Amino acid sequence: MDIxxxxxxxxxxxxxxxxxxxxxxxxxxxxxxxxEADEKALQNAGAKPELVKRLKETTLDDxxxxxVACEKEGIFVLTPDDALYPARLLNLSDLPTVLYGKGDxxxxxxxxxxxxxxxxxxxxxxxxxxTAYLTAGLVAGGATIVSGGAVGGDATAMETxxxxxxxxxxxxxxxxxxxxxxxTAPLRERLLKQGGTLFSEYPPKTTVGKGTFFIRNRLxxxxxxxxxxxxxxxxxxxxxxxxxxxxxxxxxFAVPGDEVLCGGCHNLIREGALLVTRSTDVLSEYxxxxxxxxxxxxxxxxxxxxxxxxxxxxxxxxxxEHPIRRLFKKRTDKPKSKESxxxxxxxLVPLPDGASEAxxxxxxxxxxxxxxxxxxAEEAALSPAAVLSALTELELFGAVxxxxxxxxxxxxx
Numbered sequence: 142m143d144i145x146x147x148x149x150x151x152x153x154x155x156x157x158x159x160x161x162x163x164x165x166x167x168x169x170x171x172x173x174x175x176x177e178a179d180e181k182a183l184q185n186a187g188a189k190p191e192l193v194k195r196l197k198e199t200t201l202d203d204x205x206x207x208x209v210a211c212e213k214e215g216i217f218v219l220t221p222d223d224a225l226y227p228a229r230l231l232n233l234s235d236l237p238t239v240l241y242g243k244g245d246x247x248x249x250x251x252x253x254x255x256x257x258x259x260x261x262x263x264x265x266x267x268x269x270x271x272t273a274y275l276t277a278g279l280v281a282g283g284a285t286i287v288s289g290g291a292v293g294g295d296a297t298a299m300e301t302x303x304x305x306x307x308x309x310x311x312x313x314x315x316x317x318x319x320x321x322x323x324x325t326a327p328l329r330e331r332l333l334k335q336g337g338t339l340f341s342e343y344p345p346k347t348t349v350g351k352g353t354f355f356i357r358n359r360l361x362x363x364x365x366x367x368x369x370x371x372x373x374x375x376x377x378x379x380x381x382x383x384x385x386x387x388x389x390x391x392x393x394f395a396v397p398g399d400e401v402l403c404g405g406c407h408n409l410i411r412e413g414a415l416l417v418t419r420s421t422d423v424l425s426e427y428x429x430x431x432x433x434x435x436x437x438x439x440x441x442x443x444x445x446x447x448x449x450x451x452x453x454x455x456x457x458x459x460x461x462e463h464p465i466r467r468l469f470k471k472r473t474d475k476p477k478s479k480e481s482x483x484x485x486x487x488x489l490v491p492l493p494d495g496a497s498e499a500x501x502x503x504x505x506x507x508x509x510x511x512x513x514x515x516x517x518a519e520e521a522a523l524s525p526a527a528v529l530s531a532l533t534e535l536e537l538f539g540a541v542x543x544x545x546x547x548x549x550x551x552x553x554x
Contacts, residue, residue, distance in 0.1 A: 145239075147172040148220035149204035149344070152238040154196045157342045158356035160498060161192055163234040172238065176201075210345040214318045217242045230363050233389065237342035237360065243317050244338040246310075253308070254431045255285040255365040256423060257386070260294010261377045265402050266453070268372030272297040274447035275371055275396070278420025280307030282440030283431065287312065287365050289357065290339075292324045294372065294379070299328045305443065309337040312364070314357040316347040352495030355534050358382040359389070367392035369423060370414075373405030376536050380405050383414070384530030394423050412529075420444050489551045493538035499523060500538075503531040504551070507541065511548035 151172040155162055168186035169175045175183075175196065183193045211218055219226045219240040225247070230236050256279055260272050276286060276298045285308040289295045302309040309332055315321050317339055329339060342360065343353065358381050362368050368386040370393070373379040383393050393414040395406040410416050417423055420440050428435065492504050506512070506520040518528045532549055535541040542552050 143208065144173070144222060145218050145220055146201055146204040146208060147176055148222070148238045149207050149218070150199060150201055151175060152342070153203055153207070153344070154199035155192075155238070157237065157353070158235045158359065158497065160235045161188065162236055162238060164188075207344045210318075211241060214345055215243065216317050216345065217246075219246075227364055229365070230360070233359065233363050235359065239342060239344075241317055241341050241344065242338055244333045245336045246338040246340075253285055253434055254283060254424070254427050255287055255310070257287040257361050257365045257368040257382065258294075258298040259289060259361065259368060259370060259379045259382045260297065260372055261374065261379050262291055262293035264293040264297065264372060265399075267398065268294065268402060269297050270448075270451045270453070271371040271396055271398070273301045273451055274444045275369065275420050275423075276301040277305050277447040278440040278444030279369075279423065280305040281443030282420060282424045282437060283435040284424065285310060287361060289314070289361055289382070290322070290325055290329065292322055296325050296328060299325065299332070301447075303328065303331050303335055303337075306335070309335075310364070311337070311339050312357055312360050313339060313341040314343070314353040315341065315349045316343050316345045317341050318345045319348055321349050350495055351493070351538070352497065354378070355381060355495075355497050355500075359385045362386035362391055363389050365391065366427065367394055367423065369394040369396075369417070370406055370409060371396045372398065372403055373409075374402060375404040375408065376533070377405045378533070378537055380409070380533045381530055381537075383409055384526055384533060387413070387526045388524065388530060392426060488554045490540050490554055493535070493540050496538065496540075497531065497534060499527055500531040500534045503528055504535060504540065507549060507551045509550060509553065511544045511550040514547045514549070517549065 164187050165175050169178060180193050180197065183196060188196070208218065219242060220238065221231060226240065258272065258276055260268060272294050280286060280302050286298060286302040287310045288298045290299065290311040290313055299309060299311065311329065311332060320326055332339065361382050362385040368383055368391060370379055370383050386393050393409055394417045395409040395414040396417060397403055397406060397410065421437050424435055424437055424440055489509060492501055496504065502521045502523060503517060506517055514525060514528060518525045521528060532541060536543065540552055541549055543549050
């Protein structure tokens with residue numbers, strides 16, 4: 142019996158991102174023991190009746206079909222039994238029991254510095270420029286780039302890493318035989334030709350859904366030592382990966398900028414992210430461990446070249462008022478009022494389909510009246526970082542609204 146079948150079986154029964162994964166592996170040590178356990182033993186280990194039912198209904202034949210599909214599509218399979226399985230994922234409570242991959246993978250996460258670079262889908266020209274020159278510097282300095290492969294900021298990081306001949310790994314939110322997103326398909330083809338790697342924890346034929354992106358993002362942060370955010374607005378989905386990184390004990394790097402386009406970056410910095418403006422700021426954090434494999438001078442030079450190459454055309458200098466004078470200038474326009482909380486009589490939106498387990502726990506304690514972050518964390522029995530990640534997810538679903546003073550409430554219809 143191919144031992145990988147038990148890992149695939151467990152992944153099919155639990156579904157991706159299930160926090161019960163670590164619980165079962167602590168109790169039984171290996172998925173084969175989970176497979177052979179009776180219902181009483183599973184319940185004694187903490188499995189709820191619903192989970193026990195799924196474990197018993199899923200068969201090894203289901204796993205065999207997945208393995209056959211992988212062989213047909215040229216997809217390799219990594220499990221925690223394999224030496225090349227990324228060790229940094231093993232400490233996650235919701236670790237992927239299976240990683241499906243395409244391309245050339247040689248355990249680069251443990252052998253060299255790896256940094257996740259994420260950005261918004263609707264990235265500004267300046268955000269694209271920052272992502273490009275920072276990625277170029279990281280590659281020249283010796284870092285492997287990890288990306289989500291989406292359009293916008295992710296695509297910019299991908300293209301730059303490929304143009305610079307760097308090591309690139311992309312983690313997809315669907316099966317590796319699914320062409321998504323189609324806009325970045327040429328970049329994925331280049332990646333495979335240049336010796337990069339595609340990863341997913343979803344088996345072949347799995348299509349994308351809202352939930353698959355949120356689940357995938359924890360791998361983007363979990364695979365690396367740090368996550369770099371060159372641009373993100375207040376409610377950018379990019380922040381989910383940054384919050385996941387903080388929850389996992391990884392470093393978060395944010396680049397300041399325009400108050401609107403980089404509002405999310407500024408919030409990350411207030412919450413403890415490291416403010417960076419150059420690739421060498423990021424690389425310097427890891428000099429004690431990776432000094433022999435890093436080249437800060439090369440990073441600086443590569444970044445400077447990209448900065449000059451992508452520098453926008455000079456514009457006529459605009460006269461600006463002194464900031465102190467501006468503070469005392471009488472306003473002629475009325476400030477926009479913040480969105481008011483729904484009244485108790487308003488029908489509240491339900492929990493969105495595809496929301497993560499943490500988002501569900503946070504949503505359950507929210508009401509029409511705003512609650513502050515600390516109260517939400519206490520009632521939901523989650524850390525503030527986990528609550529922030531869940532709230533960002535719910536905001537993207539349009540189920541929650543935020544207020545001044547880090548307060549949040551459920552939205553009304």
